[in-house]
Amino acid sequence: MNTFYKNLSMWLVIGLTMILLFNLFNKPQTNSTSLTYSEFISSVESKAITRVVLNGDVISGTTQDGKPFQTIYPLSDTELIPMLRQTGVNIAVKEAQKDSWFMTIFVSWFPMLLLIGVWVFFMRQMQGGGKGGALSFGKTRAKLMEQGTNKVTFDDVAGIDEAKEELEEIIDFLKDPQKFTVLGGRIPKGVLLAGTPGTGKTLLAKAIAGEADVPFFTISGSDFVEMFVGVGASRVRDLFTQGKKNAPCIIFIDEIDAVGRHRGAGLGGGHDEREQTLNQLLVEMDGFESNEGVIIVAATNRPDVLDPALLRPGRFDRQVVVPVPDVGGRKKILEIYANKTKMAPGIDLEVLARGTPGFSGADLENLINEAALMAARTGAKEISLELLEKAKDKIMMGAERKSMIITDKEKEVTAYHEAGHALVAWLLPGTDPVHKVTIIPRGRALGLTMQLPVDEKYTHSKTFLENTICILFGGRVAEKIIFNEITTGAGNDLERATGLARKMVCEWGMSDELGPLTYGKKEEQIFLGREIAQHRDFSDDTARLIDKAVKDIINKAVVTVTQLLKDNRDILDKMTELLLEKETIMLSDIEKMIFELRPGQFPEAEAAQAKKTAQVAPEAVADTVVTPDVAADAVAEPESDEEVPEESAPSASPKDPTISQG
Known part of the structure; x- marks a missing residue:
């Protein structure tokens, strides 16, 4: 505001100055004829002048033909007035205006003072006298x-x-x-x-x-x-x-x-x-x-x-x-932002907090805001748990691509692919339980299999990582078994599985052949802020052993998954039929179908499902993304935002949650 008033006052001063100068120097110009005093006397005697105006020593007037004139006469001439009266000239007298000494000095020095003032003003501005001046940097x-x-x-x-x-x-x-x-x-x-x-x-x-x-x-x-x-x-x-x-x-x-x-x-x-x-x-x-x-x-x-x-x-x-909040912290953050919106009564924010592992405070605020926007878009008067779940799915996986046209053949391939992921995840022990499987395209993925961590994990065992690789290969192996063909839909799965296996060998010392050593030293350039090179501190023979160890982990996972899916082909087919019919199935649908096909074969799972059903409805449980399958046109740049199915350590990057801290 101070700068505004300064600029306003400066322009006001400039405007007033221009008006004053205009009035001072823009006097009306007259086309009067300048006469000598002798010529003036002669004109009066010949009665060529009819009217004169006396203003000090200046005589002005008009001739009989209407032409203006002006002359100077000596004030000592006392015969002028009687002569004018004798010839019948109309005489008018004006009081002579004398400029004060102040106006004389002002008119004489004002232009110079104005230039000096403008120069001082701009110099102060340049030297930082005003905010944002040229020299105020x-x-x-x-x-x-x-x-x-x-x-x-x-x-x-x-x-x-x-x-x-x-x-x-x-x-x-x-x-x-x-x-x-x-x-x-x-x-x-x-x-x-x-x-x-x-x-x-x-x-x-x-x-x-x-x-x-x-x-x-x-x-x-x-x-x-x-x-x-x-x-x-x-x-x-x-x-x-x-x-x-x-x-x-x-x-x-x-x-x-x-x-x-x-x-x-x-x-x-x-x-x-x-x-x-x-x-x-x-x-x-x-x-x-x-x-x-x-x-x-x-x-x-x-x-x-x-x-x-x-x-x-x-x-x-x-x-x-300042870490990524845990379950309790996420619940408190959700409560703070929920109090600023109109929530439906009875919403259990702890369930929502469990389903958002790795979310920061900004992510949780965005989740509540997305749910509020959805409620406003649909005309709802309050935010329900269903809207919160939809908002979470949109943030984690992208919006549903309802307009995407998929052929029946591609839809069947996608259904078998997702069924393979889900079945392997359900059969392998020690993995996070499957929550939801869908073949509705979201973002760049044609289908998604989701798992919900039971509790937060900060370290991961070798068995857990091997099972994770098996889950990633479930879709590709299912395609190979059913259609004797493989597609580009598993491109992202292969990339993540290979990266995880290489980390197991080179960073975490989980290879029996190479032992508990780390191979390769990261070189990070300080101004790029990320790894741009990796120093190779091992020989070519060791490099071949590393490649062999990574390949052995992958091949072992493929063999395990192939045997699992062949032994449970009937469950795989039935789950695919269910997916093609409903497009989205929950854990309760999967377990109900498995228990009907194989009654009594999984007694522990049946007992756990019965106990869970008595405590809480499965539909109320939140979810987290595990295995997105990228469409064929996106394989060149696969998304890796949805990574390995486990909770990352608070300081781990969301794009690499397999990194653990001891």
Whole structure:
């Protein structure tokens, strides 16, 4: 608003000045004839002039033929008036107007003063006198959040209780520092929030701003460095200068990896400006001059690329990991967002939380929002569990492709493919139970088999991984047995199974032939943020052994799956018929069909199903994607978002949930 009023006042001054100059210098031009005094006297004597106007020493008037004239006469001539009266000339007298000394000086000096004023104004603008001036790029762009403008508090943050406790202690220190310094302790100078995208790092910062009764500055890491040399360091200095003036205060730097990356590790050089900015940040955080009362809170999802000097104690004393929430955390997050919408009574959010393993806080908020949009689209007055399930399926698998035309032959192949996945998953022990099988196309998949983890897993056994590979090959082997032909629909299954087998051999030491060793060292370029090469630290003979070990794992899985499906061909055919009839079948449909075909053969499964049916209806259980089958036209770039059927560790990538942490 201040900039707006400044610009408005400047244009008003310019407008008024132009009007004044126009009035001063745009006097009406007359075509009057200038006469000498002698000519004027002669004209009066010849009665050629009928009217004159006396204005000081200036005489103006018109002749008999209507032509205007003007002349100057000496004021000492006392005979002029009597002569005019004798000749019958009409005489008019005007009082002479004398300009004041102020107007004289103003008119004389105003153009020069105006030029000087305009020059001073633009110079101040260029030097940063106004916000966004041409030379103001050295000023910090941090925004000071005013008290009362932020409505987010710690009550709006759930599922990350440990991170909340760390930050609540910072707030307590600012409110009552003597409580902590009485024993000689000091306040942490910096807190680094690290976690995968969507886990709530920025939300935590907003909660700090809402809870703290101190000034709160917020800036992004990308706001420091621009095209001009020295701008980044200048902005860092100005930021901490503002912080010192408002101490005690909190400065929040979002995405700090944009400016805090490891020094001296660029692709091609040219990073002196960024390193200069980082050096200035290091000095300001813990240098010769102390910044008492200025606390830095930073957030990043790539803590591994930050410079070690930035992470040492004295700068970022604490590194708070903001993890993906577990089942309890997901339930609390869903409750927070559910309270902001109109939910149908009696919805069990714990069931929904169980069916969303690996979801971050942002994913859960999106789930509730999608369900609300669906309810509004259908005209519903409240959000039901059915809409929540549909929203979850849409987020995890994509929207249903109802307009996709599939031939009967392709539909039958897809049905056998999905039935193969589901039957292998049901028959193998120790795997997550099958929940839903569908041949309705979603996203890039022609069909989907879904499993629901019984509980959250953070490590995975060799048997579990081998069974997972078997499940992935269930569809391809079923096609081979029934049609004696294979299709491109299993392309994504093969890619994931091969990658999982190679990790078992090279990363997790699960090969008896190669032993408990890791092969291959990842080389990550610091500015690309991902693996672009893999250092080969083994011989060609070892490489052949690795390939053989991977192939043996795959071949063993194929043999196991082939035998399972041949021994249960009747179940495979019946499940396919059921899929072609209903298009989507649940676990209860599968088990009912199996128990009718093979009565008494699976007594433990029948007893478990009877117990579960007595406790909760199977239709109320949530699901998670396991084995999507990519359509033939998408094999070139298969999706890998739906990976191995188990819950990933909180820090694992959703595209690689097989990675476990001990």
